[in-house]
Amino acid sequence: xxxxxxxxxxxxxxxxVSQNKQVLYNWDVSPQSLLLNPGAVVDQKHHYGIPFxxxxxxxGGTSGVTVFDIFSDDGRDINDKIAEALTALDSNxxxxxxxxxxxxxxxxRSKSDYYFSGGIYQEFDFISYLPKxxxxxxxxxxxxxxxxxxxxxxxxxxxxxxxxxxxxFNKKVTDKLTLGLRFKAYSSMISASxxxxxxxFTTTQNDGTPNIYEHTVExxxxxxxxxxxxxxxxxxGSSQIVSDVLGRAFFGGNLGLGFDFGATYEITNxxxxxxxxxxIGTIFHSSATEIYNASGNYTLxxxxxxxPTIENGETTFPYYSDLEDEIEREIPVDTLNSAxxxxxxxxxxxxxxxxxxxxxxxxxxxxxxxxMGGKSQHVSQAGIxxxxxxxxxxxxxxxxxxxxxxxxxxxxxxxxxxxxSYSASNIGLxxxxxxxxxNFHLAADNLLDIxxxxxxxxxxxxxxxxxxxxxx
Amino acid sequence: MMKYPxxxxxxFLSSIVTSCFQNTDFDxxxxxxxxxxxxxxxxxxDIDASQFYDVETNTPNLVVRDTTAIxxxxxxxxxxALVRAEFxxxxxxxxxxxxxxxxxxxxxxxEVRYSSFTQVNAGSASLPVETIYIDNVENEEIENLxxxxxxxxxxxxxxSSSSLFGTLNLKSKATYYLEID
Numbered sequence: 001x002x003x004x005x006x007x008x009x010x011x012x013x014x015x016x017v018s019q020n021k022q023v024l025y026n027w028d029v030s031p032q033s034l035l036l037n038p039g040a041v042v043d044q045k046h047h048y049g050i051p052f053x054x055x056x057x058x059x060g061g062t063s064g065v066t067v068f069d070i071f072s073d074d075g076r077d078i079n080d081k082i083a084e085a086l087t088a089l090d091s092n093x094x095x096x097x098x099x100x101x102x103x104x105x106x107x108x109r110s111k112s113d114y115y116f117s118g119g120i121y122q123e124f125d126f127i128s129y130l131p132k133x134x135x136x137x138x139x140x141x142x143x144x145x146x147x148x149x150x151x152x153x154x155x156x157x158x159x160x161x162x163x164x165x166x167x168x169f170n171k172k173v174t175d176k177l178t179l180g181l182r183f184k185a186y187s188s189m190i191s192a193s194x195x196x197x198x199x200x201f202t203t204t205q206n207d208g209t210p211n212i213y214e215h216t217v218e219x220x221x222x223x224x225x226x227x228x229x230x231x232x233x234x235x236x237g238s239s240q241i242v243s244d245v246l247g248r249a250f251f252g253g254n255l256g257l258g259f260d261f262g263a264t265y266e267i268t269n270x271x272x273x274x275x276x277x278x279x280i281g282t283i284f285h286s287s288a289t290e291i292y293n294a295s296g297n298y299t300l301x302x303x304x305x306x307x308p309t310i311e312n313g314e315t316t317f318p319y320y321s322d323l324e325d326e327i328e329r330e331i332p333v334d335t336l337n338s339a340x341x342x343x344x345x346x347x348x349x350x351x352x353x354x355x356x357x358x359x360x361x362x363x364x365x366x367x368x369x370x371x372m373g374g375k376s377q378h379v380s381q382a383g384i385x386x387x388x389x390x391x392x393x394x395x396x397x398x399x400x401x402x403x404x405x406x407x408x409x410x411x412x413x414x415x416x417x418x419x420x421s422y423s424a425s426n427i428g429l430x431x432x433x434x435x436x437x438x439n440f441h442l443a444a445d446n447l448l449d450i451x452x453x454x455x456x457x458x459x460x461x462x463x464x465x466x467x468x469x470x471x472x
Numbered sequence: 473m474m475k476y477p478x479x480x481x482x483x484f485l486s487s488i489v490t491s492c493f494q495n496t497d498f499d500x501x502x503x504x505x506x507x508x509x510x511x512x513x514x515x516x517x518d519i520d521a522s523q524f525y526d527v528e529t530n531t532p533n534l535v536v537r538d539t540t541a542i543x544x545x546x547x548x549x550x551x552x553a554l555v556r557a558e559f560x561x562x563x564x565x566x567x568x569x570x571x572x573x574x575x576x577x578x579x580x581x582x583e584v585r586y587s588s589f590t591q592v593n594a595g596s597a598s599l600p601v602e603t604i605y606i607d608n609v610e611n612e613e614i615e616n617l618x619x620x621x622x623x624x625x626x627x628x629x630x631x632s633s634s635s636l637f638g639t640l641n642l643k644s645k646a647t648y649y650l651e652i653d
Contacts, residue, residue, distance in 0.1 A: 073497040078504055141508030143647060203511065211516040212562065212645045302513030302644070305538040305625060307523060320541035454496045 019059060019098050019347060020387045022400040022416045022428060023443035024462060026274050026351050029412050029432035030441040031105055031466050034117050036349060037276035038168045038180030039262030042115045049105030050465040061458025062095040064088060068454040091132040091154040092393060099124045118167035127391055128157035142203045149200040152222050156392045158193040162186050163249040178264040186256035188283050189248040190228040195392040197222045215300040220331060224292045225340055227254050227285035256283030258344055270355045279344040286339040296331035346390045353383035360406060380405050410434050423457045439466045505653040514644040521567045524632040532632035539624045546621035554618060556610040556649040563592045566600040567638035572628045577620035586616040597638055
């Protein structure tokens with residue numbers, strides 16, 4: 001119990017809107033910008049990610065409460081602090097954790113001026129909404145809440161561990177418009193979810209009922225879908241589990257397909273608009289699936305004794321096992337091995353970007369052949385960005401204003417200020433260093449809290465090493 | 473002398489490197505305890521007065537008895553968590569006789585581990601009488617209660633006849649005071 005609460009508290013203490021990479025979006029210093037917008041403007045000739053180091057992203061967060069709220073060393077009883085925090089939270093509060101590790105990333109410009117790019121990355125994505133009603137029930141019991149309906153729809157969570165293989169192309173189709181499309185193949189290693197649950201549990205006290213209370217489960221339909229888990233239950237030893245799971249990373253798992261689409265439109269010399277939609281896709285879970293479903297209606301009145309006349313050697317009715325059988329009949333719990341499909345959480349990015357300040361990048365007189373009629377490049381850019389992700393209980397959205405500046409050929413920076421439903425104090429900062437062809441980027445957000453992560457609702461960190469070969 | 477961008481770089485990198493959890497005490501997790509108070513229906517019955525007299529043999533049947541398993545109360549988990557249990561028995565008697573009622577909690581070897589006893593007042597068909605009995609179980613009795621897995625209810629009438637009418641009704645609930653750490 002303690003461990004669970006501790007883990008919950010830790011998780012609840014870290015983000016806001018997960019997978020928002022507001023610092024790296026529309027920042028051409030890193031090949032990662034092509035993963036955030038396949039239609040980003042690309043200038044380089046080719047790029048190679050340094051295997052396993054080209055891109056790492058970690059992000060975690062919680063709405064409404066921080067680690068500090070619970071674990072601050074303030075002499076107060078932790079149970080009071082938990083109670084206080086839970087009072088302020090509702091079932092739309094959530095915690096998330098996301099991690100991505102790029103294994104391979106590469107790209108090159110073809111003779112026909114397409115920029116092709118591809119790679120493999122591993123992703124872990126987790127979201128759980130606060131199961132408020134059942135935390136309340138577990139913490140306080142039902143005695144003081146006779147008549148309260150505890151909602152099963154408060155149980156909503158999803159976890160995925162998968163590998164993504166992607167290949168895309170990018171083309172400047174007119175002087176002003178760049179489009180990009182990326183195809184993705186997903187290989188799911190482990191997936192578990194419980195969403196769209198319905199039903200209530202209520203204890204009521206009314207006249208005319210057989211016993212003091214009626215404990216009623218009404219309209220129950222709770223489902224937990226798992227894939228990649230069932231086959232691990234019989235496996236001995238962690239090393240075997242690890243090798244089984246890793247095997248699925250390489251197309252051994254449940255497969256899925258998806259795509260990303262993006263565009264950049266250069267409205268004027270200095271103003272451009274970008275948009276992308278990522279992970280429009282589905283994973284088809286067909287092997288090693290296990291679906292647990294409980295559904296039905298039931299009212300429990302307790303055990304009714306009938307006081308039958310017992311002759312010698314006879315026993316009375318098996319009230320208790322009859323009751324158990326009745327509950328199992330009315331609320332059957334089924335385990336199915338059927339296939340199911342699951343949409344990936346789609347993400348939308350959009351931005352409006354304004355370049356200003358000193359022009360850069362080319363010696364006077366050079367032909368800007370790749371940029372005929374396009375936007376000029378300046379040391380500074382400011383703009384606004386929008387991000388949203390589709391989650392089990394709806395869209396989570398965030399808005400960002402930013403300023404980025406190139407200080408020299410080797411250093412660029414970008415600062416962001418992001419507002420979402422849960423935090424209005426998220427300052428992010430990114431830096432990109434170019435040492436010859438070697439590119440290193442580092443980005444983090446919630447910098448106001450970085451001195452004490454415990455106080456942050458969310459945190460994300462991205463870094464990577466790539467080799468970028470500029471246009472000759 | 474460092475220029476502005478280099479200073480920024482140093483501040484940014486050093487803040488990430490030195491970033492940590494401050495003024496927090498994660499050992500507090502050991503102090504987390506939850507104390508739910510759960511109320512659940514227990515047993516209920518209606519015993520007709522005729523059950524206290526055997527018309528076939530014309531003999532009084534002074535003790536009526538029934539047994540049910542209550543396996544949910546038996547076990548280490550509940551033993552560790554249960555601080556106190558309170559049983560509330562709500563009798564409504566329309567039989568013009570008082571009763572004594574025994575609740576005997578037995579373990580798997582049918583040894584009595586915990587017992588409780590109450591008197592139920594006589595009532596009448598026109599004016600049923602309610603008797604509420606609350607039995608509080610705590611301290612070392614919890615150990616006895618939670619090593620039981622069935623309960624025997626014995627309802628004893630002082631005397632009986634074929635002319636006895638009415639019903640003895642019981643509704644009951646249990647309040648479990650739990651402490652889970």
